[in-house]
Amino acid sequence: MTLTTVLLMSVPLALLCLLLGLIYKGIDRRLGARMQARTGPPVMQPLRDIRKLMLKENIVPKHAVPWLFSLMPVVALGSTLALLMYVPLFGQAPLLGSYGDMVSVLYMLLIPSLTLVIGGFVSSSPYAVVGAQREMVTMISYEFPLAITIVAFAWLASVAAPGSAAFAFSTFSAVPVWSMTSILGSCGLIILFAVMIVVTSGEMGAVPFDAAEAETEIAGGLLSEYSGRNLALFYMASAVKMVVLGSVIIALFLPFGISGYAGLEGMAAQAADAGFFLLKLFAVIFAASTFPRVAVPRLRITQIVKMYWVYATAAAIIGLTLIGIDVLVEAI
């Protein structure tokens, strides 16, 4: 892909995904309310909230570090929008797919969380500092099972599709990972899928894992000093991050399109696949955010660490072992 295409495509793509993320947030809130037997806000509510926050006064606390405090929301939104260029969206190859792979996405996913942490530390509020520390602990916790999953995928790709880039998303969109394994490996993949959903919940800061932003105990945690435009930027960043995380799961586990089954070709096939992508994204967001938010109360930070370091890691290692056995048996 040439530089001009990338430049031309990136801005509309970023705007589209921003809008999409906000609407998905609205659907998430509405569905959560319906599951609690409430009517819930309209789907457009996050857009209204953003519009309102833009009108509000933007306060920088007296003892904060002003330039870092105001810079962090911009970096948060910028880095999540940049991530959009590296993950496959709407059934298409990523715009900058040849420049980054799963590992670079793994690293770049840290930046939005890090901006939250730095923003929390420089905002001079004890609540924000506690929130920032919790966010760091959560980050350290979910990285390990996530890394195990990525290693499992690279292992599979290096054996099942030798010669292809083991860490590239394109390897898995060309050959769905489910066709690389037999029964035993598929069991391992299902376990890894579940682990990834739990990890995504943590990365989104969805409710069982939102100890860093707990409104009822530490007054909004990391974000407690942010208001107005800065808060809106963080809100938009979290909406885009939701789309990014959803697309990573889709790219790894659900890279299927429906155009092949419907017998469509050309533009119609692309449109059908894009529509199907939106459906898959909804399913992932429902499983990782809406459902746990309504079903499970907030975990303590110690419980979050135990959840990831003990249960999720153990499950991921079992999944990795199953896939490993599968790969070795196939090799014989």
Next chain:
Amino acid sequence: MKAKALNRSLWVFHVNTGSCNGCDIEIVAAMTPRYDLERFGIKLVGSPRHADVLLVTGPVTRDMKKKLKLIYDQTPDPKVVMSVGNCGNSTGVFYESYNIEGPIDRIVPVDIYVAGCPPRPEAIIDGVVKAWKKLEEMKKK
């Protein structure tokens, strides 16, 4: 269009200045499935920095006077203060008590008074609707 931006997205911060919890429970009741304030885009937030509406309950004890002022200053403009319950409106049964600094409007400017001991959730919702109107007028100016 700008004037309407606030009317369907109010974030509420709840301040208890020595209330007996009667009003507080009625505020929570307004968020339950029966009344469901969230369908109007209203939600409770954990920090005054995020708030558009300060929902103040209680007669303001001596200890809370400074803190109430501080919370009012921490809230970004444009903002509306709602006093919920008779204690906040007139100090109620604590009238002329030695450890009461209230009513609330002696400490911060109050825009909307909701009467009752405690007020019913319908009354609180009515007060929030008046807060929309007030904010719209503020924006027009």
